[in-house]
Amino acid sequence: MNAIGANSLRTGPDDEGRFGMFGGRYVAETLMPLILDLDRAYREARSDPAFEAELTDLGEHFIGRPSPLYFAERLTEHLGAAKVYFKREELNHTGSHKLNNCVGQILLARRMGKTRIIAETGAGQHGVATATVCARFGLPCTIFMGATDVKRQWQNVLRMKMLGAEVRPVTSGAGTLKDAMNEALRDWVTNVETTYYLIGTAAGPHPYPEMVRDFQKVIGEEIRVQHLEAEGTLPAALFACVGGGSNAIGTFHSFLDDPEVALYGAEAGGHGVDIENGHAASMTGGIPGVLHGNRTYLLQNADGQILEGHSISAGLDYPGVGPEHAFLHKIGRVNYVPVTDNEALAAFQLCTRLEGIIPALETAHALHIVTQVVPKLPKEKSVVLCLSGRGDKDVEQVGRIMGLID
Amino acid sequence: MTTRIPARFVACAAENRPALVTFVMAGDPDPVTSAAILAALPAAGADVIELGMPFSDPMADGPGIQLAGQRALAHGQTLHKTVDMVSAFRQTDKTTPIVLMGYYNPIYVYGVSAFLSDIKAAGVDGLIVVDLPPEEDAELCLPTLEAGLNFIRLTTPTTDDRRLPAVLKHTSGFVYYVSMTGITGAEIKSHAAVGEAVKRIKTHTSLPVAVGFGIKAADDVALIGRDSDGVVVGTALCNAVATSLKDGKATATTVSAVTDLVKSLASGARRARQRA
Numbered sequence: 001m002n003a004i005g006a007n008s009l010r011t012g013p014d015d016e017g018r019f020g021m022f023g024g025r026y027v028a029e030t031l032m033p034l035i036l037d038l039d040r041a042y043r044e045a046r047s048d049p050a051f052e053a054e055l056t057d058l059g060e061h062f063i064g065r066p067s068p069l070y071f072a073e074r075l076t077e078h079l080g081a082a083k084v085y086f087k088r089e090e091l092n093h094t095g096s097h098k099l100n101n102c103v104g105q106i107l108l109a110r111r112m113g114k115t116r117i118i119a120e121t122g123a124g125q126h127g128v129a130t131a132t133v134c135a136r137f138g139l140p141c142t143i144f145m146g147a148t149d150v151k152r153q154w155q156n157v158l159r160m161k162m163l164g165a166e167v168r169p170v171t172s173g174a175g176t177l178k179d180a181m182n183e184a185l186r187d188w189v190t191n192v193e194t195t196y197y198l199i200g201t202a203a204g205p206h207p208y209p210e211m212v213r214d215f216q217k218v219i220g221e222e223i224r225v226q227h228l229e230a231e232g233t234l235p236a237a238l239f240a241c242v243g244g245g246s247n248a249i250g251t252f253h254s255f256l257d258d259p260e261v262a263l264y265g266a267e268a269g270g271h272g273v274d275i276e277n278g279h280a281a282s283m284t285g286g287i288p289g290v291l292h293g294n295r296t297y298l299l300q301n302a303d304g305q306i307l308e309g310h311s312i313s314a315g316l317d318y319p320g321v322g323p324e325h326a327f328l329h330k331i332g333r334v335n336y337v338p339v340t341d342n343e344a345l346a347a348f349q350l351c352t353r354l355e356g357i358i359p360a361l362e363t364a365h366a367l368h369i370v371t372q373v374v375p376k377l378p379k380e381k382s383v384v385l386c387l388s389g390r391g392d393k394d395v396e397q398v399g400r401i402m403g404l405i406d
Numbered sequence: 407m408t409t410r411i412p413a414r415f416v417a418c419a420a421e422n423r424p425a426l427v428t429f430v431m432a433g434d435p436d437p438v439t440s441a442a443i444l445a446a447l448p449a450a451g452a453d454v455i456e457l458g459m460p461f462s463d464p465m466a467d468g469p470g471i472q473l474a475g476q477r478a479l480a481h482g483q484t485l486h487k488t489v490d491m492v493s494a495f496r497q498t499d500k501t502t503p504i505v506l507m508g509y510y511n512p513i514y515v516y517g518v519s520a521f522l523s524d525i526k527a528a529g530v531d532g533l534i535v536v537d538l539p540p541e542e543d544a545e546l547c548l549p550t551l552e553a554g555l556n557f558i559r560l561t562t563p564t565t566d567d568r569r570l571p572a573v574l575k576h577t578s579g580f581v582y583y584v585s586m587t588g589i590t591g592a593e594i595k596s597h598a599a600v601g602e603a604v605k606r607i608k609t610h611t612s613l614p615v616a617v618g619f620g621i622k623a624a625d626d627v628a629l630i631g632r633d634s635d636g637v638v639v640g641t642a643l644c645n646a647v648a649t650s651l652k653d654g655k656a657t658a659t660t661v662s663a664v665t666d667l668v669k670s671l672a673s674g675a676r677r678a679r680q681r682a
């Protein structure tokens with residue numbers, strides 16, 4: 001692999017796992033030999049046609065790829081300007097983009113001879129996707145989930161349990177995604193010989209950010225083909241929400257070298273980025289630091305202690321972001337925009353009523369930016385939103401806020 | 407170059423015993439009590455002091471050390487205050503080696519060069535930074551060595567012979583062998599395997615080898631200290647602090663809870679190589 005070249009933004013990371021100054025392998029020595037094994041196994045797998053064939057086959061028949069590119073006619077009418085398309089990742093098996101990555105990594109875990117899978121989850125979508133591939137391949141799995149998230153995403157907890165996973169609630173910290181990740185790392189250090197850590201987003205130590213991106217970039221590759229077919233051009237803009245950043249990097253990656261395609265990532269603005277610890281917008285409101293194996297933008301205090309952050313959406317409630325996004329933010333290729341809880345709630349309801357699609361609260365953050373940017377674009381242009389997940393898991397939470405449940 | 411660490415290991419070896427390395431968390435349970443604990447450690451029998459730099463996300467630590475860090479942070483501990491604590495300690499103790507142990511982010515945010523010059527001035531002898539493997543040596547390890555301080559690396563059961571030379575390459579002061587794959591405070595599964603591992607590491611280095619993780623009481627110190635040059639105790643001391651507290655606050659017995667345990671551990675170190 002080459003360093004990020006002068007002519008392309010798509011060649012990263014370098015051999016040390018760096019995207020510019022971001023990324024790297026900041027892990028305890030116990031894990032380091034394993035991370036190196038993983039890197040070797042990943043590269044071997046990618047050069048093995050049998051691996052690619054299995055991935056493609058499962059993509060088609062288990063996940064349901066390609067996902068449709070859908071013209072959101074009523075939303076377009078409502079906004080009265082450029083056309084809006086949805087990339088329907090919520091139609092994937094298990095209801096989000098997360099399965100793209102899980103299928104890739106479970107095949108890798110099997111190749112490496114691992115006999116147990118662990119994962120962290122926030123909204124539970126990654127936990128469900130992991131539990132799903134573990135059921136499919138007959139491997140035991142343990143999912144770490146913050147205790148706060150276990151409460152707000154209980155339907156996904158049930159799904160995981162039905163799929164045979166053990167769900168371990170994590171009570172340290174604020175009981176959200178960061179704490180779940182700490183606990184998963186502690187388990188991994190303890191059971192390093194047998195256990196594969198199936199990270200759910202494009203973050204963590206190298207090679208995870210690269211690997212997760214590679215398993216997710218099918219989203220953008222399909223968008224390119226489907227949009228060309230529908231409109232004869234590339235989209236004027238792409239929109240995705242950013243938790244750790246897996247659906248966003250999967251959406252953006254194929255277009256990084258097409259400057260005419262504007263890229264927008266929605267960060268969790270929570271109660272507002274001016275409120276300390278009231279949001280989870282790590283690029284807008286954080287500074288570079290080192291956590292969970294990589295250097296990236298982090299919400300932290302002046303002493304380097306990591307803040308918990310806040311978002312209405314469990315899947316975005318993480319104080320960091322994947323290193324490739326940190327890099328794309330620093331060089332200005334992607335616009336990362338904070339979106340508040342209330343803005344996301346409004347977009348959630350708009351999409352539900354206008355399109356008959358209940359989006360995940362995570363996705364609703366990106367949808368808000370669509371409603372801000374599209375009115376400024378001429379009618380002959382068109383844009384694509386990555387509809388990363390369906391909102392079934394969120395209806396109780398939103399229903400409460402809307403006063404539909406007492 | 408600071409020489410307190412090698413000097414202390416040489417002195418312990420001359421007494422035919424392992425060095426007792428004690429880990430306490432800076433600022434736990436509060437700044438004043440923590441300073442008193444630190445000051446009392448050498449007389450109680452600590453040969454080398456590891457002072458924990460609290461971090462919000464201690465990924466390699468079990469509940470005992472996690473909670474110690476949380477208590478310290480809740481009482482306003484910062485890395486600057488930890489450095490000041492060492493300065494104050496050095497006013498009266500010129501010989502006991504102090505190693506700061508923790509995670510990289512607070513150091514990175516402090517600024518590596520400012521941190522190194524401040525800790526050097528304060529009288530720190532070495533650093534252990536859990537999440538900086540040799541692959542990231544340029545980050546802190548090499549600047550630390552250039553500053554004339556020791557950089558102590560962790561080696562683990564997963565560090566095989568192929569990898570060991572790379573891990574030892576820029577290690578100085580001593581080698582810290584982690585007795586198990588696991589987090590601090592867990593149980594050692596096989597004492598014999600630890601002894602074998604220490605012997606294996608010693609064929610690759612002339613540095614002293616200290617063993618840590620899972621060592622809780624005098625008997626463990628005696629057993630592990632037979633084959634190793636040093637024995638590290640951390641979680642047990644943090645737990646001693648925790649059980650001495652009342653409503654989360656230090657009591658009259660907090661300092662002695664720690665020093666009593668250190669005295670007992672030191673007796674284990676003294677008898678480690680005596681015939682049964």
Ligand SMILES: Cc1ncc(COP(=O)(O)O)c(C=O)c1O
Nearest residue numbers: 125201243244245246247315389
């Ligand atoms: C539907 C959905 N979208 C987005 C995310 C955020 O993750 P990422 O940024 O890795 O895509 C999640 C995470 O749980 C999710 O469930």
